[in-house]
Amino acid sequence: MKVTLHVWRQAGPTAPGRFVRYDMTDVSPDMSFLEMLDVLNQQLIARREEPIAFDHDCREGICGACGMVINGRPHGPQRATTACQLHMRTFPDGADLWIEPWRARAFPLIKDLVVDRGAFDRIVQAGGFITVRTGSAPEANAIPVPKRDADLAMDAAACIGCGACVAACPNASAMLFVAAKVSHLGLLPQGQPERSARVVNLVAQMDAEGFGACTNHGECMAACPKEISIDFIARLNRDYIKAAISHRQG
Amino acid sequence: MTPLVAAHAPATPRLVRSLIGKKVIMAVTGVILLLFVIAHLLGNLKVFQGAEHFNAYAAGLRTLGAPFFPRGLLLWVARIVLVGAVCAHIWAAIAVTRASWSARPVGYHGLEAVETTYAARTMRWGGVIIAVYLIYHLLDFTFGRVNPSFVPGDVYHNVIASFRVWPVSAAYVVAMVVVGLHVYHGLWSAFQTLGLNRPPTFRWRRGVAGTVAGLIAVGYISIPVAVLAGILR
Structure with missing residues (x-):
């Protein structure tokens, strides 16, 4: 052809x-x-x-x-x-x-179709991790996780951080990416200790990187190769409002 | 080393500073304004009960809460809350719009819209149209400056006199369609921004937003249409 x-x-x-x-x-x-x-x-x-x-x-x-x-x-x-x-x-x-290439101020162009997605790495560094016990590995089934939470967490964890959500968004917003990262850890028991600090820090970093604001067009969800739902954005907003109001420490 | 705890900032400034916080302000003030738009519509529909009922309702707004509250007090409280909500709503909208416009300095050759709706894409300019219309609306019916024959206190007469001029009615219909679109995307967005998507909420969010928006637009538009059709005279 x-x-x-x-x-x-x-x-x-x-x-x-x-x-x-x-x-x-x-x-x-x-x-x-x-x-x-x-x-x-x-x-x-x-x-x-x-x-x-x-x-x-x-x-x-x-x-x-x-x-x-x-x-x-x-x-x-x-x-x-x-x-x-x-x-x-x-x-x-x-x-x-x-x-x-992806077009966003937070994704500066390096050459031709290559952009620097370091902004995503810095967002994850701001709190996209959990506290782990060092030493011997714990028994895998020691912490019960409800099936529904496990499935939802897995849906969010499917995010590969490609940046298509930002590229598709008319506002160049990174809300779907941040929502996926916040949700996949926030839904699991292992993610609870840092839950409110995580959402506050990730959102602060997202704003600092210069991404736009979500206006609920839903284009991110349509572009996402992992079909991550904007329901996670509502979950992110809910977690953020709770954390910002209660300002509980990590 | 990245700090493990959230910075020691008071809750309110953090909510105001972040883009999500500004969206929350927009959602909360939007819900306040939507409740006013619904109450205002229910009041306006009394125009179909005739001049006596309608004028009595308008006068009754001033004596709301009597004899406990002095004349006009609750009306002024409502006005102050509404003006505050309008200002906060517009302030938050300008702040997030500026952030979004600066977030993509180099545009695309073409970006195809897949999921978005007409209502979503017209939120910003629709909001500007509603703000401009609101000023005209107040000059027409509240201050009487642009009303063809304004009679203070005779609200029924003022409505009929204004809507008999067809361009006034046409502008009103257009403005109410814009309000309907704004309410549709705004209400469903408010559910999303306030995180109200737990089952079973998420199943009826769009339906509720569409129904409320449709009823509001049809309800308001029925008044100038009835005047032009000669049903209200």
């Missing part, structure tokens, strides 16, 4: 950027989106041009490294699918594809 690509090319954080057109022929419909870019990069290298920089790691849809906006949709048009798991057969022959 043939595709026409319009890829955002930018040499560095402060360099001017623009869309560059690449016409691709002989694209296999069974290629993943990233494999198609690999083929293009091989062609660029053969022509002694700079290859397109893009993030990727596991290519199994579980690491959260890849991510680009394809035709206005983070990770492309297919629901619950990362860019690496997206196949070229998703697109019609002769498709026009516009490929852009």
